[in-house]
Amino acid sequence: MTAPIALVDCNNFYASCERLFQPKLRGQPVVVLSNNDGCVIARSNEAKALGIEMGEPWHICRKRVDTQGIIVRSSNYTLYGDMSARVMRVLEGFSPDLEVYSIDEAFLGLAGFESRLDAHAREMRATVLQWTGIPVSVGIAPTKTLAKLANRTAKKTPESGGVLVLLTSAEQEAALERVELTDLWGVAHRMAERLQAIGIKNPLDLRQADAKFVRMHTSVVMERMVLELQGIPCISLEEAPPDRKMILASRSFGRRVTTRRELEEAVTTHTARAAEKLRRQNLACGRLTVFVTTDKHRPQDRQYAAERSVTLPVASADTGKLNHAAMRALDALWRSGLEYKKAGVMLLNLVAADTVQGGLFDRPDDPKAMARMRALDALNAKYGRGTVTFAAMGRKPGWKLRSDFISPRYTTAWEDLLTV
Amino acid sequence: MGRYSVSRKGMGGRQPGEATKVVRLPLRVATIARRIAEGSLRPGDLNAFFNVEARSNVTVPLMASPAACGFPSPADDYLDRPLDFNELLISNPSATFAVRISGDSMNGAGLFPGDIAIVDRSLSPFNGCVVLALIDGEFTIKRYRVKAGGIVLQAENKAFKDIVIPEDSAFEVWGVVKHAIRMF
Numbered sequence: 001m002t003a004p005i006a007l008v009d010c011n012n013f014y015a016s017c018e019r020l021f022q023p024k025l026r027g028q029p030v031v032v033l034s035n036n037d038g039c040v041i042a043r044s045n046e047a048k049a050l051g052i053e054m055g056e057p058w059h060i061c062r063k064r065v066d067t068q069g070i071i072v073r074s075s076n077y078t079l080y081g082d083m084s085a086r087v088m089r090v091l092e093g094f095s096p097d098l099e100v101y102s103i104d105e106a107f108l109g110l111a112g113f114e115s116r117l118d119a120h121a122r123e124m125r126a127t128v129l130q131w132t133g134i135p136v137s138v139g140i141a142p143t144k145t146l147a148k149l150a151n152r153t154a155k156k157t158p159e160s161g162g163v164l165v166l167l168t169s170a171e172q173e174a175a176l177e178r179v180e181l182t183d184l185w186g187v188a189h190r191m192a193e194r195l196q197a198i199g200i201k202n203p204l205d206l207r208q209a210d211a212k213f214v215r216m217h218t219s220v221v222m223e224r225m226v227l228e229l230q231g232i233p234c235i236s237l238e239e240a241p242p243d244r245k246m247i248l249a250s251r252s253f254g255r256r257v258t259t260r261r262e263l264e265e266a267v268t269t270h271t272a273r274a275a276e277k278l279r280r281q282n283l284a285c286g287r288l289t290v291f292v293t294t295d296k297h298r299p300q301d302r303q304y305a306a307e308r309s310v311t312l313p314v315a316s317a318d319t320g321k322l323n324h325a326a327m328r329a330l331d332a333l334w335r336s337g338l339e340y341k342k343a344g345v346m347l348l349n350l351v352a353a354d355t356v357q358g359g360l361f362d363r364p365d366d367p368k369a370m371a372r373m374r375a376l377d378a379l380n381a382k383y384g385r386g387t388v389t390f391a392a393m394g395r396k397p398g399w400k401l402r403s404d405f406i407s408p409r410y411t412t413a414w415e416d417l418l419t420v
Numbered sequence: 421m422g423r424y425s426v427s428r429k430g431m432g433g434r435q436p437g438e439a440t441k442v443v444r445l446p447l448r449v450a451t452i453a454r455r456i457a458e459g460s461l462r463p464g465d466l467n468a469f470f471n472v473e474a475r476s477n478v479t480v481p482l483m484a485s486p487a488a489c490g491f492p493s494p495a496d497d498y499l500d501r502p503l504d505f506n507e508l509l510i511s512n513p514s515a516t517f518a519v520r521i522s523g524d525s526m527n528g529a530g531l532f533p534g535d536i537a538i539v540d541r542s543l544s545p546f547n548g549c550v551v552l553a554l555i556d557g558e559f560t561i562k563r564y565r566v567k568a569g570g571i572v573l574q575a576e577n578k579a580f581k582d583i584v585i586p587e588d589s590a591f592e593v594w595g596v597v598k599h600a601i602r603m604f
Contacts, residue, residue: 023557086514131515131542133594410517417520417536420552420559 002233003111004140004167006121007147008091008128010084011135011155011162013104014042017083018073020133021410021418029070033058036252037074037404057297074403082411086132094124099237107144109237121163141166144235145228148185149175172231176203186225194218203229247285249274250344256295257340263292264330265394270345271326272390275319276377278347284315284356284365286349288322290329295341302339308332313362315351318369319376319390322347509599515542517595519552519559526550526561528576535602537561539595550597555583556590561597 010016014032019025029046033039040056050068052061065072084103092098097109113120121138128136139150146166153175154164166172181192184203198217200206206214207229215223224234249270257263267290278285291307308329316322326345356364379388408416445453510516521535529550531537539552551564553573562573562583571591573583585591 023554023559026557089514131512133541414518414536417518418559419520419522420537420561 002142003109004114004117004142004165005144005147005233005237006095006108006110006124006138006140007101007144007151008106008108008124008136008138009151009155010087010104011137012042012044013084013134014073014075014080015044015047016134017076017080018407019044020083022407025071029068030073031065031070032073032075033405035075035403036254038252041075059297072405074406076403076407076409078409078412079407083132083134087128087134087136090128090131091124094120094127097237107147107237110140117165117167118163121165122161125162135162137162139164139166141172142231143228143233144237145185145225146172146231149179149183152183153178169231172229173204173207176207176229179203181206184225184229186221191218191222195222245348245350247274247277247283247347247350248344249277250291250342250346252342253340257343258338260334260336262394263334263340263343264327264392266343267326267330267345268323268390268392269394270343271323272319272393274345274347275317275322275373276380278317278350279353279370279373279377282353283350284317284353285312285322285347286315286351287311287347288325288329289346289348290326290333290343291346292330292333292340292343294338298339302337304335304338306333309348311349314358314364315349315353315356316365317353318365318373320369321365323390323392509538509601511598512540512542515595516540519561521561521600525575525577525580526563529563531561531576531597531600532602535600537597538599538601540598541595543596543598545593545596552594552597554590554592554594555585559594564593 015025015030018030018032025044027046028044029050029052030044031040031047031052032042034041037058039058040052040054040061043052043054047070050070052065052070080103087104088098088100088106091106091108095108095110095113097111099107101107110117110120117140121140125136125138128134137151137154139147139152139154140163141147141150149172150164150166153166154160154162157164164175166175181187181195181200181203182189184206187195195206195214195218198214200209200214206226209226211223211226214226227234251266251270253266257266271288287309289307289309291305293305294301294303296303296305310325310329312321312325353365358364376388380386408418410416410418506513517539519537519539521531521537522533524533531550537552543549545551545564547564547566549564550561551573552559552561553564554560555573560573560583562575565572565574569584570587571585573585575582
């Protein structure tokens, strides 16, 4: 048998982080809003029971939330990021093979623990809960897809104590019987319809299907899914995170933006953020895309959404050069008389900064300019974001992010500590 | 020398007229004994003696002088890591949290309003330790006592009464208070 894989998933992670420092929120329905208080991105079990849906726009569910006594928080990514790092560090102590999959999930390879999987998982769960205060669920199975299923089943079955091991065929089939196709990891609604069209009605059918037949009618991804469901691992543990294909910086505005000057400030700010991320990973980008949209939730307004890309002559990580390109893209995008809701910058064609080739007329980033960028990044890292900025980013912009219900940064700012 | 100067060679060591004795010591101990006699003992010397390990990344000076030429610096043999407060205050980073004290119920234990208490969640509470506890959803810092009648939370200030935890109450130890920091 291949080494078992565990999926550890934090229960209602954002709500759990909020509750750790605000115990009054325990047992209460809590929702967390996305950046800029746009829509619901996390719900406590109590809020789920009240029928609040994932992704509901805040301005639509606001009334309902107010009358039902639901507690609202703006997302506090500083806090969630720190708590996530703590959870992952505790998990590292339980297996040398850890793949952080998202802010609240990690896969662990459990080779060598075969004889005591259940006990190991329960110990892991208890330690994470005691040390960090975050409740987690653990699903263990021979493949990632089945581990996801085990985790989901553990969460929905209170008597499991948050841990479920699916090693035998009988255990796996019993769990598969209780879910729908769309509950499987990576099966979207449209794919489920295509599967049903070829006679695969449920996850058990999919497990028993002929992998080649499924591939013929759908894709190689579904062929892998069949094998994974049969307990044959096709998606391996990636210990080193894959190289990034794209870097994105985008935000909705706190209020609608109508002037070109403000839109330029926002795009420059996003470019600077994205370029900082780029340099942190020692990358350079060969292409930059700027996009803007109006508010699609206001059908009475004139609507506009557009993007423009600029290919750089030579890949660069210099904020100055990238911003020059971004401003050229914005030149082509700008329409006056509109109320803009969101703007963003995407950096594409990422390459390692030290392998950039010069062209006949253009040279790679000047070492002096890059030294300046490193100094800029170091100052902003040491004295806080925004210490040194480009003048074009504007000062105290009015379009800044809205977060009306944000909790303090309990674990990362001295002035925000919990007071007892 | 000025009237207020107390600096004198051999300070911290032998008093004038005090008797001496020749002893044979292992080199490590002898170094420390000599430092004590010279009045130049530093915390780092004891760390090296007890073989304390570094837990966090700090810059470690290797040598004070280039190795190849000239006279070696007389300080080379005595170089040590700079003090690292993380090492002193945080034994389990994943489980360590900081909170600010507001009340004065723990004045007797040296916890005053404005102080920062360092809380370790990985420790289980034991009789006599200071805990950050939750009673009915409210945070409080108190001395943790295990008595015949159950758990008692004691303030260290006569103006506050002991809190006896009833069996069925919503009580939880959030973490154990290990240190406090005060800014003057």
